Amino acid sequence: MSVPLSDYLQGCRAEIESMLATVLPSPPDCFPPLADAMQYSLLAGGKRLRPILCLASAEAVGGDRTLARPAACAIELIHTYSLVHDDLPAMDDDTMRRGRPTLHVVAGEGMAILAGDGLLTEAFGVLAREPASSDPMVVARKLRVIGVVSGAAGVAGMVGGQAIDLAAVGTSAAAASRLDTPEALQAMHARKTGALIRAAAVAGAIMGGGPEDAIEAVDAAATEFGLAFQIVDDILDVEGASEDLGKTAGKDAAAGKPTYPALYGIDRSRQLAVECLDRAEAALGRVSLGGTRLLEIGRWIITRTN
Amino acid sequence: MSVPLSDYLQGCRAEIESMLATVLPSPPDCFPPLADAMQYSLLAGGKRLRPILCLASAEAVGGDRTLARPAACAIELIHTYSLVHDDLPAMDDDTMRRGRPTLHVVAGEGMAILAGDGLLTEAFGVLAREPASSDPMVVARKLRVIGVVSGAAGVAGMVGGQAIDLAAVGTSAAAASRLDTPEALQAMHARKTGALIRAAAVAGAIMGGGPEDAIEAVDAAATEFGLAFQIVDDILDVEGASEDLGKTAGKDAAAGKPTYPALYGIDRSRQLAVECLDRAEAALGRVSLGGTRLLEIGRWIITRTN
Structure with a gap:
């Protein structure tokens, strides 16, 4: 805890960017x-x-973070594939992402679909191969992580959330109304965004060798982080400028998509995000993980501006 | 070897259909x-x-086939996802498959993309979860199979083959000419079709507990089966009627897609398929697996009519 959070985040990012740059098969493969x-x-x-x-x-659970690095990268591959597919004309039809034209705009729809398929498939290759070890304990952790990640990314998780979102938007007012209660909106986001955020935290706790109660507490905290993340995302979509977000601002509202600010107003939405953080703090505190970086990361999530 | 091949195939199919019917998460999950x-x-x-x-x-390697059943089903999930995505308008733009309208025709493009994503993701869930066992040997085999399958389905395999095919077809004569040598055509098919067929056989041999030399022989034989399968597929595309194939016949030729009959003629293509089988027989014979069902399955591949 000696370095400021910004330095900690920077260190993590450097580690991740470095592995991401080399983790995919390159030509001629x-x-x-x-x-x-x-x-x-x-x-x-x-x-x-x-x-x-x-x-x-x-x-946070006392493990070596290098053991979790492959899982961290694999989950970012999966997150990236989900953005590529969600941006497709047949889905959200978005033309800007992370400040640049979306992949299907520059490479064509067919290649964008295949790139997404490739990112998803290679993610499981990374999880299976790395860290390379024949230690039965590491092998068992890796297999458990693959189960967790596939569950979170699959039809009971991220893909399912996107399907619910797709079915509710843009077709008719009746379809959109399926998501206009807080419970329905939250359930959709828990799948679409929350599940993979949870899986990222749980995968780290498993690879780090945490005891079951610590893994559960990390899961509970990450569930709150996921919800807070989505609330803040919706607020930023209302308040932010496109150039800060790197994607088209105000798009959700324009599409008639239900959002937290639309349901609760901005002030109450902010308060809901803070309440998520309080519950995360309580969950982590019960297993004495309240003083770890995790809670700082939660604070970063709700104070971020892009 | 007591029952005829047709009964054996029927028994395998019944086992697979039964597991496929229940393997995916169902509502409300x-x-x-x-x-x-x-x-x-x-x-x-x-x-x-x-x-x-x-x-x-x-x-064939002396194992219990129930151990391989989850891998068998997972690979069929992956094969099915690949058909769903390949049929999309942005890819091969096909409207008939297995005798019925393709998924995007009946469910829309967005839902078809997500269904493919879901099938692929759930396949890895099946591989991670089943067969349920904490036996370190089974755990290690499962993890190895996930590595094999992700490699075969990924960008150095099936997804890569589809990308090569996509880039070569329909754009220009110059692009199509990239695949008009036997070597280039074979390399594309080895990825697009061959890799997953190989992975299916190798996964079975691994789950069945085969020794390394048997796994290698099965891999070599399945490589030949994959090539023979593609050659026969091309012949059927020229000769077959759409109703037998369950998909649009003559489509490859009409699209200016390079095929074995176009490069070699029908008779020489048939001969090439038989030569594949001869090489498979030799590979299996070297490890005394020549008398197993595998070779019979190879014969079925080259004599099939749909």
């Missing part, structure tokens, strides 16, 4: 236009919230 | 339209070549 397409989306920056949370969770 | 979309494609029939090869490989 990978067809060059496909490699370019994946790199374009993967190395476009981004907050790297999920991999940072993964590394910090491994440390 | 899965959003009903998404569950419907995945089931529509998954349970539409198909030859189930890959899972059959997986089960037969486990038995």
Whole structure:
């Protein structure tokens, strides 16, 4: 806890960027236009919230964060694939992401679909291969993490949340109304955004060798972080300028998409995010993890401006 | 070897269909339209070549085929996702598959993309969870299989092959000419079709507990099967009627796609497929697996009519 959070985040990011730059198969193993397409989306920056949370969770439970680094990178590959597919014309039809034209705009829809498929598939390759070890304990942790990550990214998690969102938006007022209660909105976001954030933290805690009660507490805290993240995201979509966000601002509201500010107003939405953080603090405190970087990361999530 | 091959195939298929029918998360864990979309494609029939090869490989190396059943099903999930995504308008733009309208025709492009993503992700969930066992040997085999399958399905395998195919077709004569040599055509198919067929056999041999030399022989034989499968596929595309194939016949030729009959003629193409089988027989014979079901399955591949 000696260095300021900003330095800690920077250190994590450097570690992650370095591994991300080399983790995918490159030519001649990978067809060059496909490699370019994946790199374009993967190395476009981004907050790297999920991999940072993964590394910090491994440390929070007393583990070595290098053991969690492959899982951190794999989860960022999955997050990136989800952005690429969500931006497609048949989905959210977005043309800007992380301050640049979206992948299908620059590489075509077919190549964007394949780049997403490739990022997702390679993520599981990374989880299976790394860290390379025949130690049965590490092998068992890796397999458990693959189960956690596939569950979070799959149809009961992220893909399912996106399907619910897709079905509710843009077709009719009746369909949109399916998401206009707080419970329905929260359930959709818990899948679409929350599940992978949770999986990132849990994967870190597992790879770091945390005891079961610590893994559960990290899961509970990350569940709150995920919700807080989404609330702040909705607030930023209302308040932010496109150039700060790196994506089209005000798009959700314009699409008639239900948002926290629309349901609760800005002030109450902010208060809800703070309450998430309070619950996360309580969960971590019960297993004496309240003094770890995790809570600082939670604070960063609710005070971020992009 | 007491029952005829057709009965053996039927037994394998029954086992696979039964597991496929229950392997995916269902409502309320899965959003009903998404569950419907995945089931529509998954349970539409198909030859189930890959899972059959997986089960037969486990038995060929002396193992219990029930240990390989989850891997067999996971690979069929991956094969099905690849068909769903390949059929999309931005890719091959096909409207018929397995005798029915393609998924994007009945469920929309967005839902088809998500159903494919879901099938791929859940495949890794199945590989991680099943067979449920804390036996370190089984755990290690499962993790190895995840590595093999992700490699075969990823950018150095199936996704890469599809990207090469996508880039070569439909844009210009110059682009198409990239695939008009036998070597280039074979390299593309080795990725697009061959890699997952190999992975199915190798996964079976690993789960069945085969020794390394048997796993290698099964891999070598399955490599030949994959090539033979593609050659026969090209021949059927020229000769077959759409109703037998369950998909649009003559489409490859019409698209100016390079095919084995176009490069070699029908008779020489048939001969090439037989030569594949001869090489597979030699590879299996070297480790005394020549008398197993695998070779019979190879013969079925080259004599199939759909």
